[in-house]
Amino acid sequence: MPYRIRSNLTRKPNGVSFSDLRFIFYILPCIVLLHTLSPQKLRNPLLFFGSLLIYVWGAGWEAGVLLLALTLLTYLIALLLSRSRAPMRRVLLFLSLALNLGTLFLCKYFLTLTEALRPLLGADFSVPHILLPLGISFYVFQLSAYLIDVYRDEIKAETNFLDFGAFVVAYPQLVMGPILRYEEVHDMLKERFPSRVGIEQGFQFFCLGLSFKVLLADQLAYLWEDLVRIGFSYISTPLAWLGAVGYGLQLYFDFYGYSLMAIGLGRMLYLPVAKNFNQPYLSRSVSEFYRRWHITLGTWFRDYLYIPLGGSRHGTARAILSLAVVWLLTGIWHGTTLNFLLWGGFLFLFIAMERLFLRELFKSFRILPHLYLLFVVMQSWVIFHIENLEDLAAYFSRLYPFFGDSSVINQGDFQKEFASYWWLFAIAIFLCLPFPQQWYLKHRNNPLVWIPLFALFWISVYFLATGSGSSFLYFRF
Amino acid sequence: MKRSFSPLVWICCLCASMLAMLTTIDPGGVYAEYISELNADTPSIAAIFIAAQNGVYPWSHAEPAQAPASVSSDSAYQLLNNTVTESEMRASVGNNDPFPEISVTEEPVEEAPAPEVEDEPDTDIGFITVDRSWFDDALFIGDSHTEGFYDYAGLDNATYYFKRGLDVWTVMEKAVVNDTLTIPQALAKQQFGKIYILLGINEIGIGTTEDFAEQYGNVVAQLREMQPDALIYVQSIFHTTKHKSDTSIYNNDTINARNQAISALADGEHVFYVDNNPIFDNEDGALKTEYTGDGVHVKAPYYKLWLDNLCLFGRA
Numbered sequence: 188m189p190y191r192i193r194s195n196l197t198r199k200p201n202g203v204s205f206s207d208l209r210f211i212f213y214i215l216p217c218i219v220l221l222h223t224l225s226p227q228k229l230r231n232p233l234l235f236f237g238s239l240l241i242y243v244w245g246a247g248w249e250a251g252v253l254l255l256a257l258t259l260l261t262y263l264i265a266l267l268l269s270r271s272r273a274p275m276r277r278v279l280l281f282l283s284l285a286l287n288l289g290t291l292f293l294c295k296y297f298l299t300l301t302e303a304l305r306p307l308l309g310a311d312f313s314v315p316h317i318l319l320p321l322g323i324s325f326y327v328f329q330l331s332a333y334l335i336d337v338y339r340d341e342i343k344a345e346t347n348f349l350d351f352g353a354f355v356v357a358y359p360q361l362v363m364g365p366i367l368r369y370e371e372v373h374d375m376l377k378e379r380f381p382s383r384v385g386i387e388q389g390f391q392f393f394c395l396g397l398s399f400k401v402l403l404a405d406q407l408a409y410l411w412e413d414l415v416r417i418g419f420s421y422i423s424t425p426l427a428w429l430g431a432v433g434y435g436l437q438l439y440f441d442f443y444g445y446s447l448m449a450i451g452l453g454r455m456l457y458l459p460v461a462k463n464f465n466q467p468y469l470s471r472s473v474s475e476f477y478r479r480w481h482i483t484l485g486t487w488f489r490d491y492l493y494i495p496l497g498g499s500r501h502g503t504a505r506a507i508l509s510l511a512v513v514w515l516l517t518g519i520w521h522g523t524t525l526n527f528l529l530w531g532g533f534l535f536l537f538i539a540m541e542r543l544f545l546r547e548l549f550k551s552f553r554i555l556p557h558l559y560l561l562f563v564v565m566q567s568w569v570i571f572h573i574e575n576l577e578d579l580a581a582y583f584s585r586l587y588p589f590f591g592d593s594s595v596i597n598q599g600d601f602q603k604e605f606a607s608y609w610w611l612f613a614i615a616i617f618l619c620l621p622f623p624q625q626w627y628l629k630h631r632n633n634p635l636v637w638i639p640l641f642a643l644f645w646i647s648v649y650f651l652a653t654g655s656g657s658s659f660l661y662f663r664f
Numbered sequence: 665m666k667r668s669f670s671p672l673v674w675i676c677c678l679c680a681s682m683l684a685m686l687t688t689i690d691p692g693g694v695y696a697e698y699i700s701e702l703n704a705d706t707p708s709i710a711a712i713f714i715a716a717q718n719g720v721y722p723w724s725h726a727e728p729a730q731a732p733a734s735v736s737s738d739s740a741y742q743l744l745n746n747t748v749t750e751s752e753m754r755a756s757v758g759n760n761d762p763f764p765e766i767s768v769t770e771e772p773v774e775e776a777p778a779p780e781v782e783d784e785p786d787t788d789i790g791f792i793t794v795d796r797s798w799f800d801d802a803l804f805i806g807d808s809h810t811e812g813f814y815d816y817a818g819l820d821n822a823t824y825y826f827k828r829g830l831d832v833w834t835v836m837e838k839a840v841v842n843d844t845l846t847i848p849q850a851l852a853k854q855q856f857g858k859i860y861i862l863l864g865i866n867e868i869g870i871g872t873t874e875d876f877a878e879q880y881g882n883v884v885a886q887l888r889e890m891q892p893d894a895l896i897y898v899q900s901i902f903h904t905t906k907h908k909s910d911t912s913i914y915n916n917d918t919i920n921a922r923n924q925a926i927s928a929l930a931d932g933e934h935v936f937y938v939d940n941n942p943i944f945d946n947e948d949g950a951l952k953t954e955y956t957g958d959g960v961h962v963k964a965p966y967y968k969l970w971l972d973n974l975c976l977f978g979r980a
Contacts, residue, residue: 212680212709394672416963418964597816597964637672641676
């Protein structure tokens with residue numbers, strides 16, 4: 188048989204992700220080896236320049252220049268700020284935030300804005316299609332947090348540019364978070380002690396995360412693709428609910444897998460990479476969920492927006508209003524299409540209700556809050572995922588078939604998909620429970636753990652080599 | 665005593681080095697061609713896995729060039745029912761990648777563009793319009809398109825042998841019938857009046873148009889031999905949307921070339937070619953975007969149009 192001419196190893200135009208074979212077999216070994224063998228003084232420069240190089244390789248030199256420019260400017264302004272007095276400090280803060288957040292806003296909304304301004308610009312005005320610079324949503328937030336912390340005198344401005352640069356661009360956390368806080372990283376930034384144990388444990392986390400991504404998330408993704416293929420208006424209600432749950436699991440293991448890989452890489456480099464997930468699906472309320480899902484983003488919004496706006500200290504009305512602003516902006520941060528606004532609003536609604544009366548209501552129940560949370564969050568992911576509002580409405584009309592079924596629906600579609608995916612669901616749901624994690628941490632050096640992990644690693648590599656491996660879902664932020 | 669040693673990273677390094685050496689040494693000479701097809705910066709280890717997917721292992725030997733050898737099953741590596749060959753399709757179909765992949769190197773299409781598309785059946789060949797009872801003794805063989813047809817066209821009286829990712833090289837070898845029998849085994853037990861084949865989209869990345877058409881011809885010949893009284897209907901490969909065509913390997917020019925090649929298999933007596941594309945295409949000869957969710961398959965309600973079209977190609 189003529190062999191397969193083309194595998195799917197075409198270059199994606201944006202980023203060398205952790206699940207890229209080039210990263211696993213070229214970049215990872217190089218960086219860890221060089222970093223470990225380097226003398227202490229050279230480690231941060233290595234991290235800084237090495238990460239920049241990888242970034243530019245994957246994202247292009249323009250994105251690299253932008254990253255470098257914003258990093259440099261933030262560094263300089265922070266130094267200036269720490270040597271100035273009010274009111275200059277305020278001016279500098281405002282300037283730097285405008286620079287960082289403004290750039291982010293412009294990049295994200297460039298296309299949307301030009302479309303809105305088209306009547307003024309004329310029909311012939313064509314706009315170069317600018318790709319969103321990789322990771323900009325994350326590193327801009329990281330830079331802004333640093334600046335605000337310096338302004339608040341919570342940290343001292345970093346004087347060593349290479350150290351600061353390493354903090355900002357270190358590849359394990361550059362492209363998809365977690366959003367690091369300078370004070371958490373500071374000590375280890377200055378002095379690192381990579382060790383054999385760190386490398387071993389770090390690599391294990393990396394393998395775990397890789398398996399979650401490639402063997403769980405990417406496989407669950409096919410279910411949603413089946414629904415797209417059939418057409419949302421034409422799926423049965425049980426299948427619609429299965430799809431929602433499936434996507435919720437897919438998104439979790441995709442992002443959680445990535446975060447585990449980042450933590451693992453951090454361990455190998457003796458860098459503290461913050462935890463981003465804490466078994467979110469065990470939460471009892473939406474409020475709690477977002478303290479356990481994408482933790483670093485939630486704490487960023489809490490510390491730099493919610494609390495400055497008043498937070499919980501000025502009464503309920505102010506708190507609700509602050510929450511509304513936070514969730515509006517959280518929605519916008521995730522995407523530029525209307526469904527993200529809806530998503531933010533949907534979550535805000537439930538968080539507000541929880542604050543006002545639901546929390547009291549649920550206090551005496553044990554199981555009900557969990558069911559409530561899962562019920563709400565699974566549907567929120569549908570809103571998050573479907574960008575076309577018509578399609579979104581179609582999907583919800585299947586979740587809640589109050590207007591009857593389309594005659595085209597295949598009544599056996601749920602059984603068919605369930606037969607294919609039930610075991611993936613079972614594994615995924617099991618991994619959401621607390622026991623596997625506790626058990627792993629206790630037994631990770633046991634051959635019963637690392638031998639299967641070894642197998643999982645190579646199976647993942649097989650899938651990556653022969654399939655495409657979809658890019659991480661949060662990658663386009 | 666608490667163990668503090670985990671050899672995982674070390675044995676992975678060791679294995680990776682050994683595999684890399686294997687691709688360099690290449691004892692059987694089998695990896696050279698796979699490696700040459702990779703991107704320049706892709707680790708050569710990937711070639712080992714792609715080769716394995718095609719049934720080529722380190723202990724295999726290189727085949728003489730141009731001989732289409734028999735295909736070995738790659739089912740050992742499947743985690744799901746869906747075959748891995750489908751995964752390439754899923755890649756471009758998937759919603760995860762906001763930047764769909766650019767068209768990859770495919771051999772230049774030398775054939776002329778698509779044959780004339782007609783809405784009415786060619787009356788010279790003597791087609792008649794039939795109703796659903798025509799399909800009582802019909803068999804449908806195919807890939808995921810046939811699966812969709814089975815699920816949504818509402819034709820319950822026919823027989824269906826399909827599998828996602830099925831292609832002309834493995835169609836007669838995979839256990840497609842109830843996951844237990846191969847098609848030849850099933851055909852030995854039952855005679856059909858007509859057999860409809862739809863294959864081709866999963867082979868877009870494999871082989872040349874000539875190779876594809878030749879193998880397709882072999883399959884048709886096999887079917888003719890096993891079912892001498894059956895009419896064989898070769899169905900056109902469906903077009904993709906313009907966007908999918910421009911940004912993935914599922915390019916409509918390639919599809920048209922292959923359709924032209926397999927239409928030549930029709931003999932007007934036992935083997936016929938049915939062009940289904942007109943019912944789903946827009947004016948530019950691409951799949952209508954409103955008909956599809958993934959750019960490749962039509963959504964549920966449109967399979968009935970396909971069935972209606974087939975009803976126009978009955979024989980007396």
